[in-house]
Amino acid sequence: QEEKKQLTLKVEELERKLETMSAQNIEFLQVIAKREESIHQCQLRLEEKTRECSSLARQLEMAIEDAKRQVEQTRERATSRERAAQSKMLDLETQLSRNKTELNQLRRSKEDAERRYESRLQDLKDRLEQSESTNRSMQNYVQFLKSSYDHVF
Numbered sequence: 001q002e003e004k005k006q007l008t009l010k011v012e013e014l015e016r017k018l019e020t021m022s023a024q025n026i027e028f029l030q031v032i033a034k035r036e037e038s039i040h041q042c043q044l045r046l047e048e049k050t051r052e053c054s055s056l057a058r059q060l061e062m063a064i065e066d067a068k069r070q071v072e073q074t075r076e077r078a079t080s081r082e083r084a085a086q087s088k089m090l091d092l093e094t095q096l097s098r099n100k101t102e103l104n105q106l107r108r109s110k111e112d113a114e115r116r117y118e119s120r121l122q123d124l125k126d127r128l129e130q131s132e133s134t135n136r137s138m139q140n141y142v143q144f145l146k147s148s149y150d151h152v153f
Helices: 004-150
Strands: none
Touching: none
């Protein structure tokens, strides 16, 4: 009887423990379900973020390619402008050289012309002086002749 009572008490205690364990098991199952739902939501967010990152990576690659193209185009334009500027500079230097040469030739021509005109002017002055001297001599001679004729007649 006593043994039966103790076993009954033990059984009741075990049943209580079983109920407690069952309740805990249900709670654990709920916690596990919540965690699984949370994990599922995290996986969905992770997939969404992965897709977003892939999209951003593609956009970044396209932007980088576009920037490279623009840099290359800018470099080509700058090179082209530099070549054009150098060509124009060479043309201007050539033109300057020709103009300097022409200026030097014109200066020499001017100097030669001035020397010739100075020489001619000097010749003309000398001839004028000689002509005036001859003219004076002739006037003196004519005066002499007049005076001689006046004395003779």
